[in-house]
Amino acid sequence: MKKNLLEIVQNILSDMDSQEVNSISDSIEAMQVAQIVETTFYNIIASRDIPEHESFIKLTALSDTDFPTHFKYPTNVKQIKNLSYDVSSDSTYAYSDIKWLEPLDFINRSDRRSLSSATVVDDKVAGTKIRVYNDRMPSYYTSFDDEHIVMDAYDSDVDTTLQESKTRAYGTTYPVFSQDDTYVPEIDGTMHPYLLAEAKSTCMSLLKGGSDMKVEQSARRQKSYVQNDMYKTKKGFKRPHYGRH
Known part of the structure; x- marks a missing residue:
């Protein structure tokens, strides 16, 4: 069962034999516990794919003719798992998958392009020259700095730059x-006991100067359980992704 932040803090304070509160702002200790819960929450989601945090994402276009195929990752994006672009010329939403290329593979392809059908643009960070097609829709993308996405082409007869409204990404975001x-806290109900157990263990250690064996055992049990039961629909094995692509 999911609990709100006040209920989590009250539960932890009770097990610590601390003062009861009706709001997390009622005492310094309650606010400290709430901060520990937040830190624990982010520690948990940073190392896991949480189903509740997956959604469709719009990339942020630079809308700059000097960087016609550049986008930025939205600040709350953890990972892009799939990226598509509307390649229609009449806004009929003909989405095509844009495939990821490693940066050096992307550059090697770029260097082989003829300038008769390409525009030379700079890499946003180091100023490296990149040749991008200007007569077709994109097929590939990469990122040189994990902040910007660069696609390999744009059709200048359709748009002077690639459009944010035509992107369709799917991935994981940080709440x-x-x-x-x-x-x-925005995690599945099956993970709430783990969040509570981990936060309680940390509070016991940091605020009470020691750990509780029962609390530690509970945290270990919950960790083992949630690793295998985060999705409502059973998922097959997937290879891990690294970076934000």
């Missing part, structure tokens, strides 16, 4: 944790 009594 915003709110220090509010009624905030419910």
